[in-house]
Every structure is written in C-alpha cells, then in structure tokens.
Amino acid sequence: MVAFLIAGLIGVYLCNAALYPKTLLAHDAASVQGEKVDSMLWITLIITGTVFLITQIILFWFNFKYQESEKRKAFYFPHNNNLELIWTVVPAIAMTVLVVIGLRNWFAFTGDPPKNAMQVEITGKQFAWIFRYAGRDNVFGKKYYKLIDDANSNSLGQDWADNTNFDDIVVPQTMYAIKGKPVKLIINSRDVIHDVGLSEFRLKMDAVPGTPTTLWFTPKYTTKEMKELTSNPDFQYEISCDQMCGNGHYSMKGVIEVVTQEEYDVWMAQQKPNYYAAFPDKDPSGKKPQLPAADSTKATADSDAATDKTKNVN
Numbered sequence: 001m002v003a004f005l006i007a008g009l010i011g012v013y014l015c016n017a018a019l020y021p022k023t024l025l026a027h028d029a030a031s032v033q034g035e036k037v038d039s040m041l042w043i044t045l046i047i048t049g050t051v052f053l054i055t056q057i058i059l060f061w062f063n064f065k066y067q068e069s070e071k072r073k074a075f076y077f078p079h080n081n082n083l084e085l086i087w088t089v090v091p092a093i094a095m096t097v098l099v100v101i102g103l104r105n106w107f108a109f110t111g112d113p114p115k116n117a118m119q120v121e122i123t124g125k126q127f128a129w130i131f132r133y134a135g136r137d138n139v140f141g142k143k144y145y146k147l148i149d150d151a152n153s154n155s156l157g158q159d160w161a162d163n164t165n166f167d168d169i170v171v172p173q174t175m176y177a178i179k180g181k182p183v184k185l186i187i188n189s190r191d192v193i194h195d196v197g198l199s200e201f202r203l204k205m206d207a208v209p210g211t212p213t214t215l216w217f218t219p220k221y222t223t224k225e226m227k228e229l230t231s232n233p234d235f236q237y238e239i240s241c242d243q244m245c246g247n248g249h250y251s252m253k254g255v256i257e258v259v260t261q262e263e264y265d266v267w268m269a270q271q272k273p274n275y276y277a278a279f280p281d282k283d284p285s286g287k288k289p290q291l292p293a294a295d296s297t298k299a300t301a302d303s304d305a306a307t308d309k310t311k312n313v314n
C-alpha cells in the first residue's frame with residue numbers, strides 16, 4: 001500500500017511535468033473573460049487537488065498502519081453525527097461558492113456586451129462556418145431558412161426583400177476581430193447542433209438551429225502576438241466544432257484572425273456586400289465580385305434570374 005502510494009504520487013508528478021506544457025494552461029487565456037475561466041479552473045483544481053492528496057494519503061497510510069494484527073482488536077465505531085455534519089456541510093459550502101462564481105461569469109459572458117462591442121453573426125453548417133457582418137447600417141438583414149440557396153450566393157437565406165440585407169457582408173471560414181474590442185457572437189446553425197469552441201479564449205457555446213445563442217469576449221492579443229507568445233509561427237485562433245455533428249465533424253474548423261483596428265479597417269474596406277454576389281448586375285463597381293470559395297460556382301447569375309429571385313422573395 002505504501003509503495004503504491006509513493007509510486008502513484010511520483011507518477012502524477014512526472015505526468016504533470018511531461019504533459020503540462022502541452023495543455024492550454026501553459027500560457028494564459030487570450031481573452032479578458034478567459035482569465036476568469038482560468039481562475040475558476042485553478043480554484044477548482046486547488047480545492048479538489050488538496051482534498052485528493054489528503055484523502056489518498058490517509059487512505060493508503062491507514063490501510064498500511066491498521067492492517068490486520070493478532071495484537072489488536074477493531075474499535076466499534078458505527079456513527080457520529082458531528083462527523084456526518086462536517087463532511088456534508090463543508091463540501092456543500094465549497095460547491096455553492098464554486099457554482100455562484102460560475103453563474104456570475106456565465107451571466108456576464110452571455111449577457112449584454114459593452115456598448116462599443118462589435119457584432120458578428122456566426123452560422124454553423126455541416127461542415128463549415130459562415131460569418132456575417134451587419135455592414136454600414138449596423139443592422140443584420142432578415143433571414144429565412146427556406147431562402148437558403150448555396151447555388152445563388154445565399155448561404156444564410158438572406159431575405160432580399162429586406163433592404164437592411166443589402167450591405168451585409170458574408171465571409172466563409174475566417175472572421176476578423178479587433179484586439180481590445182469586445183466582440184459579440186450571435187450563433188446560429190443551418191442544420192444540426194454544432195458548437196463554437198474557442199479554446200484559446202476559454203469559451204464555447206452551442207449553435208442550435210432555430211435558437212440563436214450569444215457569447216461575447218474581448219481578445220487580448222492579435223494573432224501575430226500569439227505566434228510570438230506561443231513560439232508557434234503557424235498559430236491560429238481556431239474555432240473547433242465541439243459537438244459531434246456528423247461524419248465531417250473533425251474537419252469543421254473556422255479561424256478568428258485578431259488584428260489591430262487599422263488592419264481591420266483595411267480588411268473591411270475590401271469586403272463586398274453579399275447582395276452583389278447574389279445580384280452582380282447591382283454591383284456599382286461593375287467588377288466581377290470576389291466570392292467566397294464555396295459559392296464561387298455561381299458568380300454569373302444573369303439579371304433575369306436576379307429579377308425572378310426578387311419576385312420569389314416578395
């Protein structure tokens with residue numbers, strides 16, 4: 001028993017030394033909110049770790065010390081109210097404190113973001129992510145799932161009868177966020193339940209068809225800074241789908257590019273409203289629109305088709 005105890009504790013120490021650098025805890029959270037998640041995790045680990053060590057040491061030591069012996073007779077000790085009270089009340093208080101801290105953070109992350117927050121709509125589908133920015137008017141146009149039409153540059157089902165849709169920008173796979181600026185994600189799904197998993201930011205939220213969910217956070221480091229912090233030149237902020245959503249689940253990866261305000265402005269200025277992808281003849285620049293790769297098959301809907309579509313919508 002004593003040998004098991006010592007070998008076990010040494011094993012725990014060695015595993016921790018070998019594997020800790022590979023865990024996310026080896027570098028700090030990349031969002032302000034993530035720091036609170038980390039602190040909750042550490043508090044939980046310290047409380048449960050301390051209890052684990054004390055109880056395991058006592059368990060193994062007592063097994064050894066009080067092993068069967070001819071010279072000793074067992075002491076009959078069936079019940080003690082004080083002991084029962086202590087080991088019920090102390091864990092109950094500890095659990096309550098942990099749950100209350102967790103709930104407060106949950107309501108903060110899923111509640112209203114600060115006024116200066118930007119908003120990005122993120123929609124999961126089998127097996128990719130689609131992002132939408134509200135454009136100049138700051139209003140997301142109406143969507144309707146029956147209008148989803150990948151062949152005609154309408155991967156989100158934007159309702160073209162609603163003119164707040166005309167400036168909405170739709171981008172596949174990679175979204176842009178700004179260092180130090182809160183970003184609120186409005187999370188949707190086109191088909192099954194997905195999950196926006198943001199391990200570097202220490203947050204995640206399910207994407208549920210028909211029920212938008214939200215989450216907001218403030219990125220602390222740009223992608224470039226994270227490459228240096230993690231000493232990994234290929235570092236990306238990854239959105240991993242954290243719900244088993246079908247046979248392509250493993251490949252459902254999105255990217256968040258965190259940049260400075262200036263870099264963001266440059267990027268945003270290059271984006272074209274999705275309306276022009278769906279109706280190229282309405283594009284004032286007259287150039288062939290740059291389309292998301294997934295939709296590029298259809299850049300050339302002629303104007304008749306475009307007019308028909310508007311009628312259908314109406």
Ligand SMILES: [Cu+2]
Binds near residue numbers: 124125194244
């Ligand atoms: Cu998924």
